[in-house]
Amino acid sequence: MVDRKPLIAGNWKMNFNHLEAISFVQKLAWTLRDAKHDGSTVEVAVFPPYTDIRSVQTIVQADSLDLEYGAQDLSVHDSGAFTGEISGAFIKTLDAKYVLIGHSERRQYHAETDEVVAEKITAALRNKLVPVVCVGETLEDLEQHGPSAVAASQLKVALGALKADDDFVIAYEPVWAIGTGKAASETDAQNVAKVLRETIKDALGAEAAEKTRVLYGGSVKANNIAAYMRQPDIDGALVGGASLVLDEFASIIQYQKHIGV
Numbered sequence: 001m002v003d004r005k006p007l008i009a010g011n012w013k014m015n016f017n018h019l020e021a022i023s024f025v026q027k028l029a030w031t032l033r034d035a036k037h038d039g040s041t042v043e044v045a046v047f048p049p050y051t052d053i054r055s056v057q058t059i060v061q062a063d064s065l066d067l068e069y070g071a072q073d074l075s076v077h078d079s080g081a082f083t084g085e086i087s088g089a090f091i092k093t094l095d096a097k098y099v100l101i102g103h104s105e106r107r108q109y110h111a112e113t114d115e116v117v118a119e120k121i122t123a124a125l126r127n128k129l130v131p132v133v134c135v136g137e138t139l140e141d142l143e144q145h146g147p148s149a150v151a152a153s154q155l156k157v158a159l160g161a162l163k164a165d166d167d168f169v170i171a172y173e174p175v176w177a178i179g180t181g182k183a184a185s186e187t188d189a190q191n192v193a194k195v196l197r198e199t200i201k202d203a204l205g206a207e208a209a210e211k212t213r214v215l216y217g218g219s220v221k222a223n224n225i226a227a228y229m230r231q232p233d234i235d236g237a238l239v240g241g242a243s244l245v246l247d248e249f250a251s252i253i254q255y256q257k258h259i260g261v
């Protein structure tokens with residue numbers, strides 16, 4: 001079995017200006033250092049607003065922090081007359097590793113379709129960014145189609161833009177669990193993660209399915225992270241609200257200390 005390095009990712013959404021970002025990242029690094037956290041066992045990434053990324057880059061590089069970062073979105077275009085858009089090429093120039101694509105808030109408030117998501121995946125890969133592709137069902141979808149159908153169908157379209165040797169991450173985020181405090185049960189999250197891994201296998205083969213990390217997101221907290229991380233098909237978490245609270249996020253990152261294995 002391939003060793004998938006767990007990824008704990010903090011999606012800051014539209015929170016923290018660049019000064020707050022600098023302060024948070026520094027405090028997070030100190031907290032983890034004081035706790036003697038072993039950064040080699042879990043990858044940590046933050047997704048700040050665009051205006052913070054340069055500041056985060058400066059701190060990470062100046063202090064050689066064991067922290068990756070990425071953008072929350074990108075344009076399908078690399079340059080040109082697209083007012084307000086941000087190019088993947090610019091994000092890459094800031095040494096970002098990742099970019100979130102198709103977060104439910106983008107799908108919901110910015111009418112991003114599965115086809116736009118696929119185009120953004122292509123733009124990310126073209127600029128050597130690792131796409132973190134978000135999929136997940138609304139409460140209505142859940143009631144009509146069950147937990148995995150919508151996520152799997154969104155993923156199928158996304159996989160059309162990916163090849164077996166591309167580096168990408170999938171985040172299963174049930175929309176009804178985001179910011180609500182109503183997290184999916186670890187069993188349901190595991191079942192969907194398994195279906196998503198099978199969907200990757202059908203499209204890109206067994207090797208791609210084995211190496212690709214599948215995250216769970218939606219009301220992840222310090223007190224439920226361990227239950228997800230015990231599941232065989234869940235390789236990490238995409239954390240929103242709790243990633244803005246220093247001790248909570250530091251505790252989520254150190255889930256191995258409270259996982260009980």
Ligand code: PGA
Pocket residue numbers: 011173177178179180181217218219220238239240241242
């Ligand atoms: P939440 O958000 O952890 O606040 O539920 C998760 C997300 O939107 O990525």
